[in-house]
Amino acid sequence: xxxxxxxxxxxxxxxxxxxxxxxxxxxxxxxxxxxxxxxxxxxxxxxxxxxxxxxxxxxxxxxxxxxxxxxxxxxxxxxxxxxxxxxxxxxxxxxxxxxxxxxxxxxxxxxxxxxxxxxxxxxxxxxxxxxxxxxxxxxxxxxxxxxxxxxxxxxxxxxxxxxxxxxxxxxxxxxxxxxxxxxxxxxxxxxxxxxxxxxxxxxxxxxxxxxxxxxxxxxxxxxxxxxxxxxxxxxxxxxxxxxxxxxxxxxxxxxxxxxxxxxxxxxxxxxxxxxxxxxxxxxxxxxxxxxxxxxxxxxxxxxxxxxxxxxxxxxxxxxxxxxxxxxxxxxxxxxxxxxxxxxxxxxxxxxxxx
Amino acid sequence: xxxxxxxxxxxxxxxxxxxxxxxxxxxxxxxxxxxxxxxxxxxxxxxxxxxxxxxxxxxxxxxxxxxxxxxxxxxxxxxxxxxxxxxxxxxxxxxxxxxxxxxxxxxxxxxxxxxxxxxxxxxxxxxxxxxxxxxxxxxxxxxxxxxxxxxxxxxxxxxxxxxxxxxxxxxxxxxxxxxxxxxxxxxxxxxxxxxxxxxxxxxxxxxxxxxxxxxxxxxxxxxxxxxxxxxxxxxxxxxxxxxxxxxxxxxxxxxxxxxxxxxxxxxxxxxxxxxxxxxxxxxxxxxxxxxxxxxxxxxxxxxxxxxxxxxxxxxxxxxxxxxxxxxxxxxxxxxxxxxxxxxxxxxxxxxxxxxxxxxxxxxxxxxxxxxxxxxxxxxxxxx
Numbered sequence: 001x002x003x004x005x006x007x008x009x010x011x012x013x014x015x016x017x018x019x020x021x022x023x024x025x026x027x028x029x030x031x032x033x034x035x036x037x038x039x040x041x042x043x044x045x046x047x048x049x050x051x052x053x054x055x056x057x058x059x060x061x062x063x064x065x066x067x068x069x070x071x072x073x074x075x076x077x078x079x080x081x082x083x084x085x086x087x088x089x090x091x092x093x094x095x096x097x098x099x100x101x102x103x104x105x106x107x108x109x110x111x112x113x114x115x116x117x118x119x120x121x122x123x124x125x126x127x128x129x130x131x132x133x134x135x136x137x138x139x140x141x142x143x144x145x146x147x148x149x150x151x152x153x154x155x156x157x158x159x160x161x162x163x164x165x166x167x168x169x170x171x172x173x174x175x176x177x178x179x180x181x182x183x184x185x186x187x188x189x190x191x192x193x194x195x196x197x198x199x200x201x202x203x204x205x206x207x208x209x210x211x212x213x214x215x216x217x218x219x220x221x222x223x224x225x226x227x228x229x230x231x232x233x234x235x236x237x238x239x240x241x242x243x244x245x246x247x248x249x250x251x252x253x254x255x256x257x258x259x260x261x262x263x264x265x266x267x268x269x270x271x272x273x274x275x276x277x278x279x280x281x282x283x284x285x286x287x288x289x290x291x292x293x294x295x296x297x298x299x300x301x302x303x304x305x306x307x308x309x310x311x312x313x314x315x316x317x318x319x320x321x322x323x324x325x326x327x328x329x330x331x332x333x334x335x336x337x338x339x340x341x342x343x344x345x346x347x348x349x350x351x352x353x354x
Numbered sequence: 355x356x357x358x359x360x361x362x363x364x365x366x367x368x369x370x371x372x373x374x375x376x377x378x379x380x381x382x383x384x385x386x387x388x389x390x391x392x393x394x395x396x397x398x399x400x401x402x403x404x405x406x407x408x409x410x411x412x413x414x415x416x417x418x419x420x421x422x423x424x425x426x427x428x429x430x431x432x433x434x435x436x437x438x439x440x441x442x443x444x445x446x447x448x449x450x451x452x453x454x455x456x457x458x459x460x461x462x463x464x465x466x467x468x469x470x471x472x473x474x475x476x477x478x479x480x481x482x483x484x485x486x487x488x489x490x491x492x493x494x495x496x497x498x499x500x501x502x503x504x505x506x507x508x509x510x511x512x513x514x515x516x517x518x519x520x521x522x523x524x525x526x527x528x529x530x531x532x533x534x535x536x537x538x539x540x541x542x543x544x545x546x547x548x549x550x551x552x553x554x555x556x557x558x559x560x561x562x563x564x565x566x567x568x569x570x571x572x573x574x575x576x577x578x579x580x581x582x583x584x585x586x587x588x589x590x591x592x593x594x595x596x597x598x599x600x601x602x603x604x605x606x607x608x609x610x611x612x613x614x615x616x617x618x619x620x621x622x623x624x625x626x627x628x629x630x631x632x633x634x635x636x637x638x639x640x641x642x643x644x645x646x647x648x649x650x651x652x653x654x655x656x657x658x659x660x661x662x663x664x665x666x667x668x669x670x671x672x673x674x675x676x677x678x679x680x681x682x683x684x685x686x687x688x689x690x691x692x693x694x695x696x697x698x699x700x701x702x703x704x705x706x707x708x709x710x711x712x713x714x715x716x717x718x719x720x721x722x723x724x725x726x727x728x729x730x731x732x733x734x735x736x737x
Contacts, residue, residue: 002455003574004443004590005583011440014586015399015433022403022429026410029418049659110648114656123663182606189616191623198627200649214606217598224428225591244421 018228025231032238035245038079040090042102046131050106053128059094064347066165066354067099067132067141071125071156073148074257075207077249078104081146081333083242089333092343098350099136103128103149107251113200115254117261118279121155129156129163142350144168147303147329151265154311155276155283161290166353168346170295171329173303175310177269182214183302184266192267196259204250214301243330272314285311291319293349295342300329321349399433435594436587438466456575463571467564534635541628548621555618558611562601569597 006014041057070090072078081102082090093100103125108115132141143164145153150172157164176184187210196202212219230236270276276283292315296308305324312320323345325332332338407426411419442462449455529535570593577583584590605611634644
């Protein structure tokens with residue numbers, strides 16, 4: 001049979017509707033409210049160079065006595081974890097009675113191009129942990145790593161295990177050579193030394209291109225056609241704009257740290273092989289004996305589930321649990337489903353161990 | 355399914371364009387779309403939208419203009435597709451026989467593929483994306499955003515010209531500026547290598563979009579066999595996206611693509627690196643600041659920052675130790691007073707204490723030894 005059951009009238013109506021929506025979109029976009037970067041109340045408790053350590057205001061009377069430090073990735077901005085009222089992982093954690101701190105790495109500039117992973121992990125993260133420990137008169141804290149921040153948290157825990165009581169990793173790459181890891185596949189023949197020597201810091205724009213090239217037609221084309229479909233709904237357009245702002249709010253990457261990360265983690269797969277060197281220390285994941293909760297997303301196109309699940313075979317912890325989220329890399333923080341699932345699970349797991 | 359409806363609409367194709375103008379009125383707002391005499395060629399939908407967008411853009415300060423530009427770009431895709439498929443949709447309604455329908459779909463797809471491949475004689479990805487603004491165009495623009503990027507210089511060079519170019523570039527430099535000549539020739543050579551790799555990448559992408567059309571054709575024929583149908587152009591567009599994504603994804607996971615992508619980035623970086631070097635040479639000769647000099651300053655600054663942090667950390671530790679020692683000193687008179695008070699206790703109590711001391715003696719000795727070896731004598735305070 002004829003698979004095109006589209007009549008001229010239907011086609012003209014479709015175009016008519018499309019054009020009307022496009023015109024409406026012009027007005028909608030022109031009259032949007034300002035898009036905020038993070039919604040929960042917080043105070044800066046420590047600053048160093050471009051880094052700011054925030055403490056979020058408690059939302060419950062009774063709190064878990066062990067503070068939780070969120071270590072975000074160097075890629076994109078951490079307000080994704082607090083993107084909107086009611087769609088905020090941080091709000092969820094606060095509602096569950098957790099005392100939440102967050103590292104905001106800021107925007108590295110050319111003066112930061114020589115920062116290494118040692119500076120980030122044994123320097124910035126360690127000093128943030130010390131600040132929190134001092135504030136709470138504690139010897140250790142709970143840590144939650146997001147994506148690359150999860151990888152950093154693993155390295156930190158392996159090197160400073162006495163300072164981490166419980167570790168939660170979310171959508172964290174561990175094995176960088178799994179079959180589905182397109183990012184790793186695309187970067188394997190790139191001469192990273194030449195890239196960093198040429199460019200110094202790596203621009204956020206370049207990273208965006210790399211991420212978009214994983215699904216170019218959906219992420220560069222179809223997404224904007226889908227936007228036309230919702231142009232008549234201001235609230236949905238606001239949600240779209242929040243995500244759009246976050247996606248393209250990409251800080252540059254400190255050149256040396258980028259060089260080390262891509263070479264040691266992506267190209268050499270050093271985290272699972274035990275060859276990653278941070279400063280003078282080799283990261284040996286088998287040293288991790290603290291309780292670990294590993295949360296991964298089933299439909300993650302950036303960090304394939306297998307990459308995260310590989311953690312189980314790498315650490316010595318006898319208290320290891322996984323949590324599978326039925327969504328994608330970003331959905332795990334911003335979707336309605338995630339709000340109901342992730343913060344309560346994290347809080348419950350921590351309260352059993354704090 | 356809707357054969358009846360189709361027959362009633364058959365004659366309406368003649369009014370198609372006229373009705374489109376009515377549809378365009380949906381764009382109408384106080385400041386918009388006043389010129390209906392825009393040149394309407396094959397791409398009349400695109401042209402009309404362009405006209406509308408230009409008039410809207412010029413009349414307002416639009417915060418989200420960049421985003422809306424992206425939407426407009428995709429609308430172009432959508433219209434382009436609508437135009438390509440409208441003749442297929444128009445013609446196919448004349449057939450009822452299954453074989454004729456399939457034959458017509460194949461014929462039209464051949465035409466679409468031929469049309470696309472005839473955009474330029476050397477069908478290139480860039481020429482295709484010029485026609486319908488594909489995602490990679492945007493990527494390419496951003497990747498090559500460099501003042502020294504003359505990567506399009508050799509586009510369209512034929513084989514003989516390339517040979518001549520290579521011969522010219524292999525000539526040795528002569529005279530006083532020999533070194534600079536060599537460097538510049540190397541730069542041109544690297545630019546050419548990058549351009550060749552970029553062309554190769556674009557041809558591969560073009561091949562993939564061609565393959566995607568094939569996937570789309572097969573899917574449509576399959577739908578025809580299964581009795582499934584499209585009810586809107588948007589569904590056709592979504593199938594186009596799905597087909598392209600699948601073909602691209604299948605290829606992106608191959609070793610061939612990893613190798614090509616590596617060569618593309620490496621050749622671009624090699625070219626950029628040398629172009630920076632040449633610029634730096636010129637700036638150095640003019641006694642102007644260079645990136646090389648800035649890098650050196652930033653490296654020294656970084657090392658100083660590191661040293662300051664290390665000193666701060668040591669200072670903090672020292673302060674803590676001092677504070678603890680001061681606390682210990684200040685508690686000593688209190689401990690002495692306590693000792694005196696102990697002497698005044700009754701004999702009975704002393705005997706009891708001695709017995710206790712005797713029992714715990716080894717442990718106490720150990721503890722004392724340990725406390726001496728610990729720098730921060732917190733334990734001493736407890737005693």
